[in-house]
Amino acid sequence: MATLLYKYKIMIEEAFYVETGGENMINDEIFKGIPLSREVITKAVDFLGKYKEGEYLYPNVLLRNLNLSKGSELWITKVLVENELVDALHYYNCPRCGKQSDFFSKEYLHTEQPICEECDTEMDVDNYRMVYRIKY
Numbered sequence: 001m002a003t004l005l006y007k008y009k010i011m012i013e014e015a016f017y018v019e020t021g022g023e024n025m026i027n028d029e030i031f032k033g034i035p036l037s038r039e040v041i042t043k044a045v046d047f048l049g050k051y052k053e054g055e056y057l058y059p060n061v062l063l064r065n066l067n068l069s070k071g072s073e074l075w076i077t078k079v080l081v082e083n084e085l086v087d088a089l090h091y092y093n094c095p096r097c098g099k100q101s102d103f104f105s106k107e108y109l110h111t112e113q114p115i116c117e118e119c120d121t122e123m124d125v126d127n128y129r130m131v132y133r134i135k136y
Helices: 002-020 038-048 059-066 072-082
Strands: 086-092 128-134
Touching: 038 059, 038 072, 059 072, 072 086, 072 128
Parallel strands: none
Antiparallel strands: 086 128
């Protein structure tokens, strides 16, 4: 685990410095202006090191546990996905009965209209959520 975590830390730090040019601001077009210091990146790596392969990471968990500003967690998960450290999955929360769907891949979104298994309510974009399955 220590070797994987070290490799993981290096990948995150490299991505951070490539995208920021060594500054404390992300220059990526989508996430422009999000402040992420080296300290935050180190905290993120230490926190994520507690996860095991096959476990699930919710973006809000990053926000809460790392005291991030909204949007910072998206940059961190983007780096994790691009470096194939996590799989991005989706799920829906039913607005009618509150049931959470099983996790599914992005391809599923384009093939079928998701319907709640509990009450047959059709889901829409407002009910859509992200979760990340750990691969390291």
